[in-house]
Amino acid sequence: MTVNRPRGTRDFLPEDTARRKYVENIMRNITCNWGYSEIITPTFEYLDLFTLKSGEGIERELYNFMDKGGRAMTLRPELTAPVMRLYVNELQSFPKPLNLFYFENCFRYERPQKSRFREFWQFGVELIGSEKPDADAEVIALAYALLKAVGVSCYMKIGNLAVIRTLLRGLQPEIVSKVMRLIDKKEYVGLEVLIEEIGVEDQLKFNLFKLIKLEGRYITPQVKEIVGNIPELVAFEKTLKLLDTYGVDYFLDFGIARGLDYYTGMVFEVYADGLGAQKQICGGGSYQLIQLFGGGDVPSTGFGIGFDRIMEICTLVNPAPKKVVLISKPETHLEAIKLATELRKYLPVRIDLMERNFKTQLSFANTINADYVIIVGENELGVGKLTLKDMISGEQELLTLGEIIEKFS
RNA sequence: GUUGAUGUAGUUCAGUCGGUUAGAACGUCGGAUUGUGGUUCCGAAAGUCGUGGGUUCGAGCCCCAUCUUCCACCCCA
CATH class of the missing domain: 3.30.930.10 (Bira Bifunctional Protein; Domain 2)
Structure with a gap:
């Protein structure tokens, strides 16, 4: 009932x-x-x-x-x-x-x-x-x-x-x-x-x-x-x-x-x-x-x-904020949370809460129509950077946290 | 309070003359082994057929009541 x-x-x-x-x-x-x-x-x-x-x-x-x-x-x-x-x-x-x-x-x-x-x-x-x-x-x-x-x-x-x-x-x-x-x-x-x-x-x-x-x-x-x-x-x-x-x-x-x-x-x-x-x-x-x-x-x-x-x-359309999803791996998840906390000072960021694998996290980002995905993987952290992926064009680039923040502000 | 329509998975809808276990699509979730989504393929969950009575051997389907939603009256925004 x-x-x-x-x-x-x-x-x-x-x-x-x-x-x-x-x-x-x-x-x-x-x-x-x-x-x-x-x-x-x-x-x-x-x-x-x-x-x-x-x-x-x-x-x-x-x-x-x-x-x-x-x-x-x-x-x-x-x-x-x-x-x-x-x-x-x-x-x-x-x-x-x-x-x-x-x-x-x-x-x-x-x-x-x-x-x-x-x-x-x-x-x-x-x-x-x-x-x-x-x-x-x-x-x-x-x-x-x-x-x-x-x-x-x-x-x-x-x-x-x-x-x-x-x-x-x-x-x-x-x-x-x-x-x-x-x-x-x-x-x-x-x-x-x-x-x-x-x-x-x-x-x-x-x-x-x-x-x-x-x-x-x-x-x-x-x-x-x-x-x-x-x-x-x-x-x-x-x-x-x-x-x-x-x-x-x-x-x-x-x-x-x-x-x-x-x-x-x-x-x-x-x-x-x-x-x-x-x-x-x-x-x-x-x-x-x-x-x-x-x-x-x-x-x-x-x-x-x-x-x-x-x-x-009324015909007004509200401006939609950019949707950003942060993707992590089990090994980098804790670091991803720290990065998310920092990025959330500037814009809305979602992280994985379902223990999903890499591919499924990306798929989720796509499903919710995310504008950007930020990949927090071992490869990126190894060089002190992050991968920013544009979900519409599919292009991605390796940037520092500072560069990403600058891009969104 | 009055009138008319309406109701089947989360959503949009099928469902034959009343006949066995109610279907599809989309969506959701999971899978197609390595860090790349959309396409494709496979699978799963999901419904007391709005609810309660009645008729019937048997009701999603017929009848009654009730509730919801929608349109209108009343009143007002």
């Missing part, structure tokens, strides 16, 4: 892992260069942290459990809430703005499908303390830079919830939620039905449909005609101007609702092709969560990137 991997989890083989680490580090380096610092939060948290943020409803898609002390816990389903909790616990008195990022695994108890797993990795950024257009613009521009750097073809949609909230301010909160959900899903027929049911004014209905059907990049003048010259829109225009300066490509879409109530103003989403139904690779916006966790009235902006989805469509 073999034990299998739990549902919705994956094993990453050496090749997969190398590629993931490569892409991951590219994203890390870029984000560090934008002045963001990486943080790590616990893999599990109190269940409350997430029900507080997203409502009791999400409990059914959480990996939650009671610990031995009878506390309700859960594996984290996302990282925005943990980062906000960390901020409230530890960082409230630090200088603003705080530029943080994370790269961690998350867990959701859902049916797996294409690009959706029960354990998945999220890369994300949270900029805490500024609600200025510059903050929004930098976060979007960083997301854009990351996606460009890892070579995925995608498009970005930016919206602003303040606009649509202004339009809907006369309606009851539950109605607003319903409307937003339908808008987010672009279910215009359903939306029309709902609007008929609740009987809103014709003017509002007209404006609403006009707003959500606006498309393109320079549509803010038309938006102004609909909702007026509200301060949020003025700030948003400023953000967009900054984005043009950053050189970010985007579409505007005031129909983005992001499903969640705590987003306050700017929201954005990035979609890619080739992922089936799960084609959103990034989502973010500005939000107010800190008060919810007992902190002050501090604004923040952030995004999350679905790293597994990036890996599925």
Whole structure:
């Protein structure tokens, strides 16, 4: 009876892992260069942290459990809430703005499908303390830079919830939620039905449909005609101007609702092709969560990137390190270990661990696609040298250890 | 939670109408005597046919359940 991997989890083989680490580090380096610092939060948290943020409803898609002390816990389903909790616990008195990022695994108890797993990795950024257009613009521009750097073809949609909230301010909160959900899903027929049911004014209905059907990049003048010259829109225009300066490509879409109530103003989403139904690779916006966790009235902006989805469509190839195998004979094996130890200061070296004969060691080197073989035999040691064999060309030369090190450095 | 497909060595797949001991290729390991790989040849290991029931004299094959994987819904990354 073999034990299998739990549902919705994956094993990453050496090749997969190398590629993931490569892409991951590219994203890390870029984000560090934008002045963001990486943080790590616990893999599990109190269940409350997430029900507080997203409502009791999400409990059914959480990996939650009671610990031995009878506390309700859960594996984290996302990282925005943990980062906000960390901020409230530890960082409230630090200088603003705080530029943080994370790269961690998350867990959701859902049916797996294409690009959706029960354990998945999220890369994300949270900029805490500024609600200025510059903050929004930098976060979007960083997301854009990351996606460009890892070579995925995608498009970005930016919206602003303040606009649509202004339009809907006369309606009851539950109605607003319903409307937003339908808008987010672009279910215009359903939306029309709902609007008929609740009987809103014709003017509002007209404006609403006009707003959500606006498309393109320079549509803010038309938006102004609909909702007026509200301060949020003025700030948003400023953000967009900054984005043009950053050189970010985007579409505007005031129909983005992001499903969640705590987003306050700017929201954005990035979609890619080739992922089936799960084609959103990034989502973010500005939000107010800190008060919810007992902190002050501090604004923040952030995004999350679905790293597994990036890996599925990203075209980057990690550079493979040269593979070197050291071949020895029983008489020279101890000397080979000493040489390997020295060479391992410079590059990856494998030695025989199977007591194989000369020929089989060479054959093994070939099987694993080694680039070079270094022969540590009596003949070589007799003259104080080693044979370096190029496994691709088949050529070999007699060199000193120093010469070999020089060749590889 | 809902729907549809799926499952046979490590991998990709055969397996006749339900009939004896489930096969192949690739891969892995070993061998073809001396310190030179790839090609070739020989050999070996490797499977409770996803699992559990049922039908049958007899099930890899038929039926039921369950699990996995994959696609989609829901939700979201």
